[in-house]
Amino acid sequence: MLTERVDALGELLGLSRTRVSPDALAESGRFLDRVGERRRLSPDHTVVALAGATGSGKSTLFNALVGWELSEAGVRRPTTSAPVACVWDATGEAAGADGAQGTGGAEGADGLLDRLGVASRGRHTRYGDGELAGLVLLDLPDHDSAAPGHRDQVDRLLALVDVVVWVLDPEKYADAVLHERYLRPLAGHADVTLLVLNQVDRLPSEAADQILDDLRRLLDEDGLAVGEHGEAGALVLAASARTGEGVPELRAALGRLVAERGAALRRLAADMDRMAARLKPFYVGEGVAGLTDAAREAFAGRLAESVGAEAIGEAAEREWARAAAEACGPPWERLVRAPQEPRGLGPELVLAASRPVVDEAVRALARAATAGLPGPWALAVREAARRGGETLPAALEAAVVRAGPGAPERPRWWSAVGTAQWLLAVLAVAGVVCAAAFARGTAGPVAAPWWLAAALLGTGALGGPVLAWAARLAARGPAQRYGQAAERRLRDAAADCGRARVLEPVASELLRYREVREQYGLMAGPWRDSTFG
Helix, strand or coil, X not given: CHHHHHHHHHHHHHHHCCCCCHHHHHHXXXXXXXXXXXXXXXXXCEEEEEEECCCCCHHHHHHHXXXXXXXXXXXXXXXXXXXXXXXXXXXXXXXXXXXXXXECCCCCCHHHHHHHCCCHHHEEEEECCHHHCCEEEEECCCCCCCCCCHHHHHHHHHCCCCEEEEEECCCCCCCHHHHHHHHCCCHHHHHHXXXXXXXXXXXXXXXXXXXXXXXXHHHHHHCCCECCCCCCCEEEEECCCCCCCCHHHHHHHHHHHHHHCCHHHHHHHHHHHHHHHHHHHHHCCCCCCCCCHHHHHHHHHHHHHHCCHHHHXXXXXXXXXXXXXXXXXXXXHHHHCCCCCCCXXXXXXXXXXXXXXXXXXXXXXXXXXXXXXXXXXXXHXXXXXXXXXXXXXXXXXXXXXXXCCCCCCCCHHHHHHHHHHHHHHHHHHHHHHHHHHHHHCCCCCCCCCHHHHHHHHHHHXXXXXXXXXXXXXXXXXXHHHHHHHHHHHHHHHHHHHHHHHHHHHHHHHHHHHHHHHHHHHHHHCCCCCCXXX
16 A cells, blocks of 8 residues: 555654665655645646647647647747646536636645645636546646756656656657656656657658657657557657647546546655665665574674683683692692692683684674675664674673682592592501511511501502592593583673674664665555555
8 A cells, every 4th residue: 555655664764864874865755745745635636747848839738738828839939937737627617617717726726736836827727627627737847948947847846746748749759858867767657657749740640650659669768668558558649739639639548547536646656666766775785684693603602712711611621620639639749849729710810802803703793794784784783883892802801700710619529539648648657657667676566567567558658649540530520511611601701791792782783674674665565555545
């Protein structure tokens, strides 16, 4: 429905004002204003403009359609300096007879004529002609006039009328200005365009047919579909305003347009299609837009790399193993080496975030997120990523300090092994004492058989290293899990920072783009409405 398309365009502009250049949206805003005005003003009237070049005879054709000499025609150029309008009113109130003429706009058409800028002296009314009741016919200034302001008037009025009848003459029908400035840009308005080859009375019949064929060829090159054999498209007629040839056919074509009461809607729909084509580069990109899971995972991986999550995890694993070895080693190792408390990995050992790696991670994410986005939205996504990337390194460092592994907790089995090591050390000392007493042959309470001394010494001396070796083997699994847990915490901390600072703002921009892309799809969709709604 046209109403839905208009509403979608309004939503589209509202969502885009801070993302798309105001200059790019200015024409769309003006178009919405035009649509609103036309929908408010008399849908029962159809506004048709006669447009043409100097000397094409459009004023004469205007008078022939009206049946009165309302628009000045003559050899002086340009003849029409301001638009002249005639409104067909079927009531016949002016004189109670068909064909009666009055001045001033018919009731209900005044708003349209005010919108068109038709002066009071240029407004006329034709009463009683039911065939064209509801027609508002305009005679425009020449589009190629050398007079200042005439072309601007024509361009302004052509954007406001419902139907355009281009009046061509045999000499200027192929004029490049006409085709390049008007017909080609309005190729999508074929359903509300008529082309009349005027002054055919000056040509032999065969020449007129040849010119009409050439005109159709030119229109085909312009992309303007020509309606033939009942098909939709622009209607091409031959006429002579001076002799009246072809004028009844033109009146009949205008009568059909007026009776349908749909020309205004078709014009607005064609304008909407043209606006959609103009806006397409701002809302439709190539490919599928959005962040893939792979891009998110790659971003999180680069952030983890920037904070050294893997290296810190490995260091944490080594620290746990060192603390276990120290707690479970033989006591004499502690006598040789000064005892150290398990120091863990405090903030002083945490690797600071690497800004180059972070910057590259942000740029890579922005590249992945903007793939398939049109220019303005790609710029908005890159800007969101850049703003988040500026504060990301400091946030990563703070988060890593908080998440960094502390001193390993001492499991109970460390204490048990440590106690066992002390017992073995006591046995070794006892064995040494017994061996020394046996060697001197000392009698007394410390005297012991040689084999007992050897057993005590061997058990204590060898049992300590063996128990320490077993403890190191037992510590491998817990140390590895401790390092993996430390690495995982750092990865999660880095991912949380990246999500809050970069991913969420980027996702917000992508969501906004999806919203405007949906509205653009509604605005650019097919038109099926038959009422203003």
